[in-house]
Amino acid sequence: MSEARWLLIGSDLRIEECARMFKEKGLDVTVHLKDEVTDELTNKIATIHPTHIVLPIQGVKGMLDSKLFSKGTVFFTGIIPGIQKMALKSEGHFVSSYLSDERFVWNNALLTAEGFVKEFYLETNTPIASTHFQIAGFGRVGRMLAHVLSASGAKLTVFARSEAQLGEAEALGFEVKNLSPDVEFKPGFLINTIPSQWLAIQPEDTLRVFDLASKPGCLKPGMSSAYYTLHLGLPGKHFPQRAASYLADTILRMCRGKE
Structure with a gap:
């Protein structure tokens, strides 16, 4: 995970806090503080070539082009439409939902x-x-x-x-x-x-x-x-730091499970 390039997406305040926590751990992190697929987001993906992507709990508005990502990109998702999940998997990406983590x-x-x-x-x-x-x-x-x-x-x-x-x-x-x-x-x-x-x-x-x-x-x-x-x-909205710590801990624990 040392060479991972992270992209965290979403306007929820916990996303920004989670990015800060990841940076404190020495991870390479870029953040996109919007809940929709835009040209700005597409350009960020093309520039940084992320290997690990975190999507917001409520998902993003619009479809991510699964062909933009290098094969084997890891997605950590909240709510995600079935058609988006299938498109990502069909291109050889890994999709895991942190909403499946009981803790x-x-x-x-x-x-x-x-x-x-x-x-x-x-x-x-x-x-x-x-x-x-x-x-x-x-x-x-x-x-x-x-x-x-x-x-x-x-x-x-x-x-x-x-x-x-x-x-x-x-x-x-x-x-x-x-x-x-x-x-x-x-x-x-x-x-x-x-x-x-x-x-x-x-x-x-x-x-x-x-x-x-x-x-x-x-x-x-x-x-x-x-x-x-x-x-x-x-x-x-009300407890961004605590909420971010739960999200960050969960995602890093899921990463360790994949190693």
Whole structure:
């Protein structure tokens, strides 16, 4: 890895911090602080001939030309379209997702939960203690949300389709309800952690929805609400140094696994 030429791509603040950490370790690093494929990015690739590329969690807008890279280039990705992944692999490149690393995903989930708390305070001026939150989904982010919010005295109801998730949430002392197609939420706050477009909401609904899942969010196509907000990249937004350290450690650990 001593001769590796790194290119880190993305506007998330953790990307810039991760580049700084790599440079401190003596790595050859170039950074592109944008989330889209541009002529500027193409020129950087042609100039530095990167051997290792880090893409942002939410991916980049546009398609990277897989023929621009030397055969055997290593890509570390977040969310990546299947067609982009196939194009890279077909040219002999290696594609690994840091989102498959359990340690990274759990640490990122905890920072997401803490980032939500900051967003909630800023947007509502409401204390968490004794406030009722409805959480949709009880995966990693849902579990960390429940942990952080309950520790601050919140009242929680967990909605999920999975019996395993419902059972775990109930065993941990939370009220649980099945997330059925005709589910009705109480007035107040709903936090979505499910990465699919499942929620039908009417313009007159005043349910405050905080969506922490990836694009395009949880609203069904054509739905909108003045009380809905999509919150992406909370770890990088609120805790860039800690988030970057998790990303840098994970990528370097993945590199060692390839050696």
